[in-house]
Amino acid sequence: MFPVLCLIPxxxxxxxxxxxxxxESVHVSFGSWDGVGAVVFRGVQNYxxxxxxxxxxxxxxxxxxxxxxxxxxxxxxxxxxxxxxxxGVPGGGFFRVVWFLPVIVPTTVSGVFWASAFQPTTGIxxxxxxxxxxxxxxxxxxxxxxxLYCVAFAAIWTQAGYAMLLLLGAMETIPPEVHEAAELDGxxxxxxxxxxxxxxxxxMLGTVTVLMAVFSFNAFGIVYAMTQGGPGNASAILPVLVYxxxxxxxxxxxxxxxxxxxxxxVGAIGIAVLRLFRRQAMEA
Amino acid sequence: MPTIRYRRAALVGALAVTVACGLAACxxxxxxxxxxxxxxxxxxxxxxxxxxxxxxxxxxxxxxNPGVTVELESLDANASRSPNAALLSSSTAPDVGYLQxxxxxWSTLIKNHELLSLDDVWKASxxxxxYAQSQVDYYTTDGHHxxxxxxxxxxxxxxxxxxxxxxxxxARPKDHRFASVAELEEAAAKLKSxxxxxxxxxxxxxxxxxxxxxxxxxxxxxxxxxxxxxxxFRPGAPGGDVTYTQPGxxxxxxxxxxxxxxxxxxxGMLGMDxxxxxxxxxxxxxxxxQGGTYSWxxxxxxxxxFAIDWALMPSLTPGRTTPxxxxxxxxxxxxKHATHPELAKKFIxxxxxxxxxxxxxxxxxxxxxxxxxxxxxxxxxGKPVRQMLEASARDGVVNIWDSTVPTSLGQAFSVPVLQQxxxxxxxxxxxxxxxxxxxxxLRSGKAPSDTD
Numbered sequence: 169m170f171p172v173l174c175l176i177p178x179x180x181x182x183x184x185x186x187x188x189x190x191x192e193s194v195h196v197s198f199g200s201w202d203g204v205g206a207v208v209f210r211g212v213q214n215y216x217x218x219x220x221x222x223x224x225x226x227x228x229x230x231x232x233x234x235x236x237x238x239x240x241x242x243x244x245x246x247x248x249x250x251x252x253x254x255x256g257v258p259g260g261g262f263f264r265v266v267w268f269l270p271v272i273v274p275t276t277v278s279g280v281f282w283a284s285a286f287q288p289t290t291g292i293x294x295x296x297x298x299x300x301x302x303x304x305x306x307x308x309x310x311x312x313x314x315x316l317y318c319v320a321f322a323a324i325w326t327q328a329g330y331a332m333l334l335l336l337g338a339m340e341t342i343p344p345e346v347h348e349a350a351e352l353d354g355x356x357x358x359x360x361x362x363x364x365x366x367x368x369x370x371x372m373l374g375t376v377t378v379l380m381a382v383f384s385f386n387a388f389g390i391v392y393a394m395t396q397g398g399p400g401n402a403s404a405i406l407p408v409l410v411y412x413x414x415x416x417x418x419x420x421x422x423x424x425x426x427x428x429x430x431x432x433x434v435g436a437i438g439i440a441v442l443r444l445f446r447r448q449a450m451e452a
Numbered sequence: 453m454p455t456i457r458y459r460r461a462a463l464v465g466a467l468a469v470t471v472a473c474g475l476a477a478c479x480x481x482x483x484x485x486x487x488x489x490x491x492x493x494x495x496x497x498x499x500x501x502x503x504x505x506x507x508x509x510x511x512x513x514x515x516x517n518p519g520v521t522v523e524l525e526s527l528d529a530n531a532s533r534s535p536n537a538a539l540l541s542s543s544t545a546p547d548v549g550y551l552q553x554x555x556x557x558w559s560t561l562i563k564n565h566e567l568l569s570l571d572d573v574w575k576a577s578x579x580x581x582x583y584a585q586s587q588v589d590y591y592t593t594d595g596h597h598x599x600x601x602x603x604x605x606x607x608x609x610x611x612x613x614x615x616x617x618x619x620x621x622x623a624r625p626k627d628h629r630f631a632s633v634a635e636l637e638e639a640a641a642k643l644k645s646x647x648x649x650x651x652x653x654x655x656x657x658x659x660x661x662x663x664x665x666x667x668x669x670x671x672x673x674x675x676x677x678x679x680x681x682x683x684x685f686r687p688g689a690p691g692g693d694v695t696y697t698q699p700g701x702x703x704x705x706x707x708x709x710x711x712x713x714x715x716x717x718x719x720g721m722l723g724m725d726x727x728x729x730x731x732x733x734x735x736x737x738x739x740x741x742q743g744g745t746y747s748w749x750x751x752x753x754x755x756x757x758f759a760i761d762w763a764l765m766p767s768l769t770p771g772r773t774t775p776x777x778x779x780x781x782x783x784x785x786x787x788k789h790a791t792h793p794e795l796a797k798k799f800i801x802x803x804x805x806x807x808x809x810x811x812x813x814x815x816x817x818x819x820x821x822x823x824x825x826x827x828x829x830x831x832x833x834g835k836p837v838r839q840m841l842e843a844s845a846r847d848g849v850v851n852i853w854d855s856t857v858p859t860s861l862g863q864a865f866s867v868p869v870l871q872q873x874x875x876x877x878x879x880x881x882x883x884x885x886x887x888x889x890x891x892x893x894l895r896s897g898k899a900p901s902d903t904d
């Protein structure tokens with residue numbers, strides 16, 4: 169009985185602070201609400217509006233681009249960093265801390281830092297590019313064609329350390345003899361990474377990929393701190409759109425409908441990635 | 453066994469009490485009846501120079517009312533919007549709430565009867581006699597007053613670096629006005645020739661390009677059309693034939709786009725907020741910056757090493773002059789759930805006097821709203837702001853467009869559209885059509901046409 173009692177506080181918290189708000193969001197998504205008073209029921213009107221809303225469509229595409237970029241690069245970079253440390257790169261202990269530091273920096277601080285770094289005349293990025301002759305007049309955050317990459321870069325910077333730490337933990341469970349035997353057989357370091365390390369840590373790689381996918385799809389903080397979704401809606405991923413619709417335009421019904429669809433998309437992506445890795449693991 | 457059962461019962465009981473307490477805290481409160489002579493009065497205020505000014509008023513109020521403590525809670529531009537509507541209608545509402553009449557918060561609170569009438573404060577402070585009639589009308593709902601307006605902002609002047617203008621051989625705009633678009637563009641080009649940026653605009657701010665539009669729109673269309681645009685969004689209102697697809701609006705949007713391609717704005721304008729644009733100006737990197745009476749306090753606080761003057765944006769119709777855009781919207785209210793409503797009213801009454809209108813308000817960079825005050829006797833008004841006040845009285849003022857129309861057409865909607873036009877993502881014609889679609893959604897009742 170005691171173990172069941174132990175669950176109750178957690179269940180109450182989840183019910184009050186997660187389940188209830190989620191259900192309430194679904195309720196609001198079927199109505200019109202300005203934040204105060206009663207919700208006026210409007211049926212599926214908000215969802216019908218979503219289908220024909222060009223801003224929502226472009227925001228969905230932006231979210232998918234952002235998610236692919238951030239997830240792929242974060243996991244790839246994290247794998248390389250974790251592999252370097254686990255294989256005993258000189259100063260590994262130091263790099264483990266340094267690469268993890270961006271994770272503990274508050275997101276808004278990271279956002280403000282990178283927003284300043286990408287400024288055309290005063291930013292460090294253009295200064296460095298100018299110093300090596302690559303031009304110093306790039307308006308990174310003002311151009312619709314570059315802004316998403318800049319924000320994705322900052323998101324990767326903030327997430328890679330976390331992914332690295334999780335993967336490093338998995339890599340360190342591999343017995344050293346496995347690598348030593350492969351080395352004696354003449355298997356090079358790159359081949360060892362792809363043929364030994366990654367297959368062994370595949371379950372953790374799957375978990376990390378799902379986590380990074382969810383983080384990147386929900387990366388409201390870094391995007392809003394850097395660009396507020398602009399210019400126009402060029403970097404407005406779905407959570408930014410939800411915020412703008414709900415809190416700036418006070419259209420909580422439409423914002424909630426957008427949030428519900430966002431949750432469904434994130435859930436579908438998470439399940440798809442997990443299934444992909446599960447299949448890979450079974451084949452391995 | 454009985455002990456275990458007792459422990460289980462106690463545990464479940466404690467849990468139930470905890471949950472009940474938590475839920476009770478989320479519940480709806482009732483109107484407070486706190487003492488009018490002692491206690492802590494919680495007062496919301498805008499961040500920045502206004503917060504400093506309000507601190508002085510709070511100190512004076514505490515001295516005048518022993519036993520009363522004023523707790524200031526400052527809000528930035530984002531926090532004062534929709535999230536504040538929820539706070540002001542909650543059981544933890546402050547005693548004095550702050551809101552801007554352009555963000556939808558006012559109409560939401562009024563519609564849901566969340567504000568206390570301040571008729572007694574208006575009467576005691578003689579506000580109906582001191583405000584302009586348009587302001588009295590603006591703050592009268594069903595014959596009652598639910599808020600007080602405490603300052604006015606002029607939002608469209610451009611500050612320029614006099615030393616840079618001289619160095620670049622640019623003639624200073626006559627009578628504080630750029631005579632033509634060509635004159636403004638030439639000034640930007642000459643500034644570039646001496647290695648400086650042109651006009652600084654906070655393109656990524658939620659209001660930056662909206663203020664540019666506000667400065668240009670009154671002369672982009674006829675005066676009658678502009679006046680109609682401030683009211684024709686209501687279902688059934690006259691003026692449905694005044695459209696945003698008319699040539700004047702398209703031409704204005706094209707001009708805003710052209711200024712980007714010609715490099716009139718600072719580099720990276722669309723990725724820079726208002727404060728960064730102002731910092732470039734005060735740091736001497738750009739020669740002009742879009743601002744208003746509200747931004748002078750921050751600009752002068754940066755102690756720039758050069759002389760500064762101001763000018764209005766050029767008129768887009770020959771023969772007409774660009775009017776000042778006025779924002780009347782900084783408002784104090786008393787929420788229905790305030791703990792100390794009487795103290796709150798007492799504080800507002802204490803604040804809404806000639807004394808603070810002529811000292812604290814000007815020192816915060818804003819203009820007073822009392823019509824009985826002699827502008828020449830206001831202390832703490834910066835020289836440019838005083839000149840703007842005098843010029844606005846002489847040349848006329850119009851209500852700011854993007855804060856007058858509802859949010860589904862105004863600032864929250866229009867700025868992203870303007871960003872797309874300026875970035876070249878959509879054409880000026882497409883941008884104009886988006887404005888027209890938003891207008892038609894309002895007129896047809898598909899979008900709420902509540903205004904602040």
